[in-house]
Amino acid sequence: MSATPQKQIPPRSGAAFKLKAGQELTVIDPLGGQVADLLAISAADIREMLSSGRTLDYAERIYLTTGNKLYSNRSNVMLEITEDTVGRHDFLLTPCSEATFRLCYDNEPPHQGCHGNLFHALKPYGIEEDAIPVAFNCFMNVPVDGATGTFKVLPPLSKAGDHITFRAHMDLIIGLTACSAPASNGGTFKPIDYVVR
Ligand SMILES: [Zn+2]
DSSP, rough: OOOOOOEEEEETEEEEEEEEEOOEEEESSBBBBEEEEEHHHHHHHHOOOOHHHHHHHHHSSSSOOOTHHHHHHHHSEEEEEESSSSSBBOSSSOOHHHHHHHHOTTTTTOOHHHHHHHHHHHHGOOOGGGOOOOOOOEEEOBBOOOTTOBBOOOOOOOOOTEEEEEEEESSSSEEEEEEHHHHTTTTTOOOOOEOOO
């Protein structure tokens, strides 16, 4: 399959683009240890979006990898994970936001975070800020204690060049970030690469 040129999202920023049904999106961690928040919205109706709750319900697991499907709020398959070199991603936590920095990081200057970056990238497609749901957090490492339900945000397990590939099951608008939260990447903000085939 022919591929578009590989693109780079600079540290602490975001991008939005179209992905047609049947196309594949590969999200690459070029330096290792960096999280990318991924959002998918139906190109036919922007009220249909990725749903963490429905996806985890149908998968019966919280760690998703190759073979798992990501569902919309209308229970349609939006994306399927077709390749995954890491095996640890998060679909529990919301995109980091200005409030995340206020509430979770005492010494960190506020930043609009992935939430703000997704909103600004998706605004031209008519997406409203309050509509942004939980994103699929590529490479985000959130181990959960099965007995108590407590969790920690730890540095990603991804090494330089690790990647995850998704196949689109419908025409989509994609939002993608290079995460802005220090806890998600061990305190060093790095870029995220992606390619569409
Ligand atoms: Zn983030």
